[in-house]
Amino acid sequence: MEASMKNYNEVYEYTQKVLGIIEKADVTQEEAQWITNETVNGFRENVNAGFLDYRKSVTKGGQYASVEWKDAGLNCFVDVNGKEYIDCLGGFGIYNVGHSNPKVIKAVKDQMNRQPLHSQDLLDPLRAMLAKTLAMLTPGDLKYSFFGNSGTEAVEAALKMAKIYHSEEGRSTFIATTRAFHGKSLGSLSGTAKGVFRKPFMPLVNGFRHVAFGDIDMMQKTMHACQLVGEDVAAVIVEPIQGEGGVIIPPDDYLAKLRQLCDDYGALLIFDEVQTGMGRTGKMFCAEHYGVTPDIITLAKAFGGGVMPASATVATEKVFEKLFDNPFLHTTTFGGNPLACAAALATINVLIEENLPQRAAEMGEYMLNGLREAAAEHGDKVLEVRGKGLLIGIEFVSDEIGYEVAKGFFDNGILTAGTLINAKTIRIEPPLTIEKEQCEKVFATFAKVLKEVNKSVLV
Template sequence: METTMNKYKEVYEYTAKVLDIIEKTDVTKEEAQWITSETVNGFRENVNSGFLEYRKSVTKGGQYASVEWKDSGPNCFIDVNGKEYIDCLGGFGIYNVGHRHPKVVKAVKDQLDKQALHSQDLLDPLRAMLAKALAMLTPGDLKYSFFGNSGTEAVEAALKLAKIYHHKEGRSTFIATTRAFHGKSLGSLSGTAKGVFRKPFIPLVSGFRHVAFGDIDMMKKTMHACHMVGEDVAAVIVEPIQGEGGVIIPPDDYLPKLRELCDEYGALLIFDEVQTGMGRTGKMFCAEHYGVTPDIMTLAKAFGGGVMPASATIATEEVFSHLFDNPFLHTTTFGGNPLACAAALATINVLIEEKLPERAAEMGEYMLNGLREAAKGHENKVLEVRGKGLLIGIEFVSDEIGYEVAKGFFDNGVLTAGTLINAKTIRIEPPLTIEKEQCDKVCETFAKVLKEVDKAVLV
């Protein structure tokens, strides 16, 4: 009993100290050192020491790291020692409306003052209102929404919708694409394409096949072969632009022809817009660039406005109606909670009010031109700068150069990161609110870093 009481006392005192730190806007030098030490040691001993090897902010000896502390305006953040960074990673695409947008924060705080989570039994109003707003906003006849907390959950819901839609026919074949990333739970991982993520967990969900992204002829041959052997395709799942795969943009006719193929073979078309949605590519949804409406669409990342985790799986009535008889076939405790719905409603409102999809198109073109100009003369390092809107990828001739450039960006106060599937490509994915002066700083930093990259890493 005494041992337990001592343990509780120790934990209480430690958590009280942390709560005191949370309350502070600014910290002293000594407090910053304590926070840094606790963070590094906590990752090493209690989170996952592997992250200390991965994070470019950690010194080789692992004794020091840049520890993030607070936002600095809509497009930057400050570490615990006061250094400011332009955010060109955007939390892998969650800050489309900027960091801590006042309208999103206010909506969440206002809802928090009334009720944080829902009872699970009464009808929760914001879920209904958000679903209606999405039905009004999304293309075509997408109408019903299921809300979760993450992109992986949104994809899981999409796969289950496709399965139940084809339940009577017994269709269970799914086609995804090479370099795809759809998440890391067993179902979504089955659609994800990178072997290093998949191999330790095989066998995954059965019935998945992968074909080359952007190759409509290979897709057609695969769907035909599936039909010939009696394994008709239930659904094709694709990202309209592959984000984690290295910002891979398909041929202009790929998605329209994919829509036609799915219709021809009776398969559903799932667009994973977890990263491309909510204005990122210069349209509210990337599908709008190509004039294609999927049967199911997934959203997450920026859907919660950079304030709350939130995701959505939107489907046509024809597809979603298969859950009407038993809505408990797929549920979630926290998905669609009042705080997340408030954040998502405010995010949609801000995207429209501030014309952020249009701004992403304008600033994306400006940033692309600047980065391409900076890359001139460095063709021995840079293969290509590509993108649509403010989803931009810089592909290098080797992983080593990509890492050195990302590290150089970081050292100069610009946060970027490589993509998970294609390590040679780093992503430029800032808030859609980024200013021209900040774009200029990013491009100037890129030019500077390219000149400084050690020739020893060149292939």
């Protein structure tokens, strides 16, 4: 009993100290050192030491000294030692309306002051209002929404909707694409393409096949072969632009032809817009660039405004109605909670009020041109700068050069990162609120870092 009480006392004292730190907007040098030590030790002993090795790519000398502390305006953050960074990673695409957007923060605080979570049994109003908003906002006849907390949950819901839609026919074959990233839970991981993520967890969900992204002929042949052997396709899941795959943009007619193929073979079309949605590519949804409406669309990342974890799986009525008879077939405790719904509603409001999709298109063109100009004399290092809106990838001739450039960016106060599937490509994915002056610093830094890249890493 005494040992148990002693542990509780230690826990209480430690958490009390941490709560005192949380209260502070700014910390002393001594407090900063304590926070840094606790963070590094905590990752090593209690989170995952592997993150420390990974973070060597963005810290001088592998000292792991960069501990994030607070936001600094819409487009920047500050580390615990007071160094400011321009955020060109954007939380892998969550900060479309900027860091700590005031309208999103206010909506969440207002809802928190009234009721942070709901009882689960009664009807919660914001879920209904957000679902109606999405029905008005999304392309075509997408109408009903299921809310979750993350992109992988949104994809899981989409896969289950496709399965139950075809349950009477027994269709259970899914087609995804090479280089695809759809998440890491068992269902979504089955759609994800990278072997290093998949192999340790085999066998995954049965029935998944992968074909080359952008190759409509291979897609048709695969769907036809599946039909011939009695394994008709339930759904094709695809990112309109592959984000983690290296910012891979499809041929202009690919998605339209894919829509037609799915119609021809009776398969559903799922667009994973977890990263491309909410204005990122220069339209509210990337599908709008191509004039294509999927049967199901998944949203997350920026959907919660960079303030709350939130996701949505939006489907047509013909797909979603299979869940009407028993709405408890697929549920989640925290999905569609009032705080997340408040954040998502405010996010949509800000995207429209500030015309951020159009801003993403304009600033994306400005960013692409500036990055290409900076790379113009470095064809021995840079293969291509590509993107749509403010989803931009810089592909290098080798992993090592990409690693050095990302490190150089970071040392100069700009955060970027590689993509999870394609290690040779680093992404430039800032908030849609990024200013021209900040873009110009990115261009100048890119040019400077390219000149400084160690010749020994050149292939």
